[in-house]
Amino acid sequence: MSGQSSKKIITVVGSTGCQGGSVAETFLTDAKLKNEWTVRGITRDTAKEASKKLASAGADMVAADVNDTASLVKAFSGSDTVFAVTDYWGAAGMKKDVEIQQGKNLVDAAKEAGIKHFILSTLYNATEMTNGKLPNIEHFDSKAEVSKYAAASGLPTTYFLAGCYMDNFPAMFRAADDDNNSNNNQPKTTWTLSIPLSPAGHIPLFSPRDDTGKFVKGIVARRDALLGADVRAATARYSPADLLDGWRAAFPGTPAAVRHVPDDQHVALLRGLGLPPHGAVELNENFRLMDGAFDYYGGKPLSLDVLVDGDRPTTWTEFAKKNPAFKDLV
Template structure:
């Protein structure tokens, strides 16, 4: 299907429409057999991704989603049937700012009288770990935004992204060893399995399910986990990436002290390093216990496995 221009079709406003999660929401709603008008918000409507959306029939609106632009957000949300919001801690490394911007969007969504607010939330790690892991700021901030939506009474659903498969070519990018081989280093044990999602390709499937399923579109705060499969670092590196890329890639567990030193040298501030360290512990010891797997058979199609994702990567540029 194409993106509808019929004024009778539901209007969904998508925050971050040129980004990974928002872009996936646009793509997967455009693929639905139901008609949707889509208004995509972006900070720069002149960039290539934004003009491409406009060419597909998206109403592209330039809007800074900051607390000093509440009037602009309010205007951008007007007339929406559905609104998808996402915040990005890693853009500014400020949990307080993430909360404030998320709450501002929640307030504007409520004022717009939205039928359903889709929030890209996450688990409260402090709570899930019984207070043992208190520094996973970007998880806790997103959870606080969800709780704020609950407190103000806006109808919402919490669409939680799992680990990004694309991390293997970004922040977990294999490092060259100088002998034609590569290594991925992390504090997780090699056999630690995480729930993964090819976010750009498949996250929007779960947003679409949230809107189109009577189970999740009730607005009473249900949570969906956007995931595809559980995979270990050992299997990702030693098997999947090595076999598909034709290069020898291994996973190496390092100590917390080594991780802190390396990230500090890379310019990451101490509180962001703390976030990473506590997140690793959460992944290994808590997430498997609290993760609720959304039934994948309810989706419009099956999401990609890690192997299928890896086959779409240009490994010659990642592993030169």
């Protein structure tokens, strides 16, 4: 019991999600971290299966609500470090003002609880980076507003900026049999990447489930040096050709191609998938942010030097190899 009490507590908001789940898993399983830290997982429902799984792995699971600052203060109490993430697409209901308020609640709670290191998952303001040309990427702008609030609060904060999720890209590949390109009278299947990005575009790809914990591990190890700093977490900037090359490396001999999708078709496709009009426009502008004229991180370099202990980020090829969408190709 004395060993347990000597450990510092890292409280992880969204501990059953992809970013928070990665942080929780890393601190529960890393040989060094698990002896130095206790993981407290924050979730809205401690009875759900993902929460029970974390509890069985050693996490102290606590119920709290990002809309209820008092519940967050109670959940943060006694913690040294907090990893905080908001969910625009889920808990915030795709509403900019709601995500901003939820983020401010997290900052206020951390300030009141006396948190020594607040690691905020955030993004840059896309409207400002593009001089108003892409004003609808609300999940960027809302997070940036929370960052400003955290900075003004005096809370000791490091800003974690996740790259574009690799998880979004398998659905952009489609397989089709080409009856005119047969081998031994068997149609050959070509996998086509359909993407609203020109050849000049570059996407900073990131696998949140695999790699968020690695970056947060590095942030915690270099706390003093990284207070007030931005950590831009991505493997590399990939062009459409790079995506295709990486996919071919994962599945040698499988025909593949890339097809540019015009913006209007992309918006229509997203609407067909069930997104509301503003959500479809938002995601399309998100791609335009990476299409050569602008940059996801405003042209700033990736923060790979934050990684420690020989950790390295997951490549697109590695991610594709283990993705269920391509299981028949392995």
